[in-house]
Amino acid sequence: MSEVSSRTDEELALKAKGGEMRAFEVLVERYKRHAYFIAYGFVGDREAALDLSQEAFVRTYKAIHRYKPDFRFFTWFYKILSNLCISHLEKRRVRKRYEVSLEEAPFELATSKLDPAAVYEQKELTKKLWEAITNLRPDFKEIIILRHFRDFSYKEISEILQIPIGSVMSRLYYARMKLKEKLKDLI
Amino acid sequence: MGCERFEFLISGLLDGELDATEEQSLKEHLLLCDKCRRKHQELLRLKEVTDSVRFKDLSGEVWAGYWNNIYRRIERGLGWILLSVGAVILISFGLYESLSQFFADPEISLWVKIGVSALGLGFIILLVSIIRERIFAYRRDRYREVQR
Numbered sequence: 001m002s003e004v005s006s007r008t009d010e011e012l013a014l015k016a017k018g019g020e021m022r023a024f025e026v027l028v029e030r031y032k033r034h035a036y037f038i039a040y041g042f043v044g045d046r047e048a049a050l051d052l053s054q055e056a057f058v059r060t061y062k063a064i065h066r067y068k069p070d071f072r073f074f075t076w077f078y079k080i081l082s083n084l085c086i087s088h089l090e091k092r093r094v095r096k097r098y099e100v101s102l103e104e105a106p107f108e109l110a111t112s113k114l115d116p117a118a119v120y121e122q123k124e125l126t127k128k129l130w131e132a133i134t135n136l137r138p139d140f141k142e143i144i145i146l147r148h149f150r151d152f153s154y155k156e157i158s159e160i161l162q163i164p165i166g167s168v169m170s171r172l173y174y175a176r177m178k179l180k181e182k183l184k185d186l187i
Numbered sequence: 188m189g190c191e192r193f194e195f196l197i198s199g200l201l202d203g204e205l206d207a208t209e210e211q212s213l214k215e216h217l218l219l220c221d222k223c224r225r226k227h228q229e230l231l232r233l234k235e236v237t238d239s240v241r242f243k244d245l246s247g248e249v250w251a252g253y254w255n256n257i258y259r260r261i262e263r264g265l266g267w268i269l270l271s272v273g274a275v276i277l278i279s280f281g282l283y284e285s286l287s288q289f290f291a292d293p294e295i296s297l298w299v300k301i302g303v304s305a306l307g308l309g310f311i312i313l314l315v316s317i318i319r320e321r322i323f324a325y326r327r328d329r330y331r332e333v334q335r
Binding site for chain 1: 194195196197198199202204226229230232233234236237238239240241242243245249250253254256257258260261264
């Protein structure tokens with residue numbers, strides 16, 4: 001088991017392509033959190049994010065015969081996941097049920113504070129931050145989630161979104177400026 | 188270098204993604220440019236805000252069952268494929284047997300046999316045409332991974 005776990009994503013994907021289910025399971029274990037939180041960032045709904053992230057893995061497995069090791073596994077998986085999330089949002093919009101709950105932000109404080117006043121203030125901030133992120137343009141929202149909430153490096157974001165590193169930097173700048181504008185009362 | 192390029196570099200500086208030369212030139216620019224220095228401060232504050240929160244995690248129980256859910260979905264998909272293949276084989280065999288007996292029966296008039304043949308042939312042509320159209324559309328669909 002540990003031998004499989006120590007393999008690179010691409011080696012695991014090739015093994016999964018050869019029918020080794022255990023290799024695919026290791027990939028799922030490696031990326032399930034990224035998948036879930038990215039989907040959450042896209043759709044803002046816990047249950048839908050869980051379902052979409054799992055469905056993305058199922059589709060990835062079904063399409064594994066088309067996988068080529070020239071691409072990073074996660075880049076390939078991300079494409080399937082983001083397409084699924086966009087379709088989900090489109091369906092919600094079409095059904096005129098596009099309502100992301102702003103009552104309950106999906107964030108929690110990164111550090112525990114004992115001062116109740118500070119906690120209350122932070123909770124309000126958390127709610128407003130989520131509201132602001134939700135209302136960003138999809139490509140801005142996407143890059144904010146990848147950088148701020150999943151800690152991907154510029155190089156990794158560049159590979160995932162298939163854009164040059166310079167574009168990652170400029171898109172992040174514009175996304176942050178827009179976010180700052182939406183939070184102007186707080187910042 | 189204009190302010191716009193330095194503005195982009197501010198993002199890189201906040202994320203620790205600049206090389207030494209870029210960092211040095213930005214820091215020199217920030218000493219001279221009030222506008223960029225103000226933006227740097229604002230974006231630094233924004234980063235502090237975003238760094239102060241994180242996504243709520245799921246319970247350990249949900250994570251523990253995550254792979255099993257995926258495995259079940261894959262397994263069910265395979266089940267449906269086998270079920271469909273089996274159904275197609277059995278229906279085809281049943282149709283073949285029924286039609287063989289039908290055409291071999293001397294008591295059924297020739298016109299009825301011609302009518303049934305034309306009906307069957309028409310159905311097959313339509314089916315092949317639809318399948319061909321679907322395959323044609325699928326090959327050209329860049330977004331076939333997307334669930335519509």
